[in-house]
Amino acid sequence: MTKLADRVRVRTVKILADDWFVLKKTTFDYLRRDGTWQTQNRETYDRGNGAVILLYDRARRTVILTRQFRYPAFVNGCTELLIEAPAGLLDNISPEERIRKEAEEETGYRVQHVRKVFEAFMSPGSVTEKLYFFAGEYTSSDRVSDGGGEAAEGEDIDVLELPFDEALAMIGRGAIEDGKTIMLLQYAALHIFA
Structure with missing residues (x-):
């Protein structure tokens, strides 16, 4: 061939x-x-490549997600803020370094160990972006700030700590509609909380 x-x-x-x-x-x-x-x-x-992470506490069976306004989703009929896993564009640094920075900036958690779980093109028919997917365990002592994102970048992010089973159920109810987040929660169901 x-x-x-x-x-x-x-x-x-x-x-x-x-x-x-x-x-x-x-x-x-x-x-x-x-x-x-x-x-x-x-x-x-x-738009460049990006990274996304699922922060999880295995012992307490919880995950950290974010909730924020997304204009493209809004103009396509989304009437609620989107619930997502923390994510960001690489901006010329390694996926591992970027996702540690994004996790802290968005959630306030400084994650010590992150593990890449897979890579994926999210919309290969029109968008060049490849996402690097990570998982990282957190504890309450890893919280170093309130998070919330960078106001100068237009971010106004709520931090959510949810029981894993509730987060998974939110997919079926349509409360979580973000593809990258759904993929990471499904990964966690199979490999972290199985």
Whole structure:
């Protein structure tokens, strides 16, 4: 089989927007399985890669999540603040370093040990972002601040400590709709709290 890089020939790349992140329109030729070349157009939104973490206390069977306003969800009919696992863009540092900083900034917990559990593309049809998923155990003594995020970045984050079983049940009730959070809670059901 031909390498994927040999099956794609980029013709043109046009930047459509470069404000919050970069939106590009690309015209390329793609070598199909039947050996014919097909010209395609795609828009890609490049916001960089990110990291997300599920903070958990195994002994007490609790997890730390956040709740915040998300404008894109709001304009798509979301009438509540989103409940999510702490996350952030890498901004040119390692996923491990970023997720420790984000966890502390958003939740107030300084996590000593984080473990990468998997990587995933969340919306590969249009967004270039890859997320690095982590899990990290916390105790009450790891709390060093109130958290809440960075006001200068528009963050206004509530910190939630929930029983794990309640967090899992919230998925079925539609109270947790964030994909990355659902993935981490399902991972925890299989590998941490099983």
